[in-house]
Amino acid sequence: DVKVxxxxxxxxxxxxxxxxxxxxxxxxxxxxxxxxxxxxxGLRLIYFSYDVKMKEKGDIPEGYSVSREKKERFSLILESxxxxxxxxxxxxxxxxxxxxxxxxxxxxxxxx
Amino acid sequence: xxxxxxxxxxxxMQEGKNYTIYCNYSTxxxxxxxxxxxxxxSLESLxxxxSNGAVxxxxxxxxxxxxxxxxxxxxITAAVHDLSATYFCAGGTSYGKLxxxxxxxxxVHP
Numbered sequence: 279d280v281k282v283x284x285x286x287x288x289x290x291x292x293x294x295x296x297x298x299x300x301x302x303x304x305x306x307x308x309x310x311x312x313x314x315x316x317x318x319x320g321l322r323l324i325y326f327s328y329d330v331k332m333k334e335k336g337d338i339p340e341g342y343s344v345s346r347e348k349k350e351r352f353s354l355i356l357e358s359x360x361x362x363x364x365x366x367x368x369x370x371x372x373x374x375x376x377x378x379x380x381x382x383x384x385x386x387x388x389x390x
Numbered sequence: 391x392x393x394x395x396x397x398x399x400x401x402x403m404q405e406g407k408n409y410t411i412y413c414n415y416s417t418x419x420x421x422x423x424x425x426x427x428x429x430x431x432s433l434e435s436l437x438x439x440x441s442n443g444a445v446x447x448x449x450x451x452x453x454x455x456x457x458x459x460x461x462x463x464x465x466i467t468a469a470v471h472d473l474s475a476t477y478f479c480a481g482g483t484s485y486g487k488l489x490x491x492x493x494x495x496x497x498v499h500p
Binding site: 318384 | 399423425431432433434435438478480485486487488489490491492493
């Protein structure tokens with residue numbers, strides 16, 4: 279069974295803080311993704327990575343950065359958290375080229 | 391740029407009834423996915439449709455794909471309460487990326 283884990287289920291941060299969200303997958307998948315989910319907007323892709331140290335911007339990368347130093351781990355970084363980054367963050371992984379994406383449990387982030 | 395639209399966005403069904411969720415997409419997509427999300431939970435993969443005319447069924451759910459019409463449907467047969475969830479369709483693009491629809495919130499009531 280594919281397992282994707284995320285470091286926190288719930289997180290409360292203050293405006294201006296640097297926030298790290300960690301994602302780990304155990305199936306040796308090449309592709310990893312970070313999404314945010316907001317009501318009525320579905321899932322929007324923030325960044326993705328198709329190999330170690332490779333990253334590509336998704337649809338809404340502003341205010342975020344990512345790091346992928348090891349194949350199994352993909353980190354999302356909010357350099358200076360803002361209230362409009364309050365959201366549910368979902369990590370996913372897949373094996374190219376057409377494999378289903380498997381999702382982690384999500385991190386619900388509240389920025390005060 | 392691929393755009394995916396679902397309708398309806400909200401669906402209230404009676405148990406035992408049938409209904410269909412529609413998923414339209416704007417440009418060529420080489421695969422179409424359906425996911426389910428229960429409240430407070432993550433997304434669970436339901437179906438992957440890879441070619442025109444593909445049909446897949448699991449229990450009371452059946453998904454189909456018409457690439458010429460750029461349309462996928464998720465048909466629910468004889469709904470039961472356990473099917474209450476949010477359903478997403480997503481089109482596949484390069485590098486394994488997915489573009490998601492807005493989601494359809496399905497509520498099945500007695």
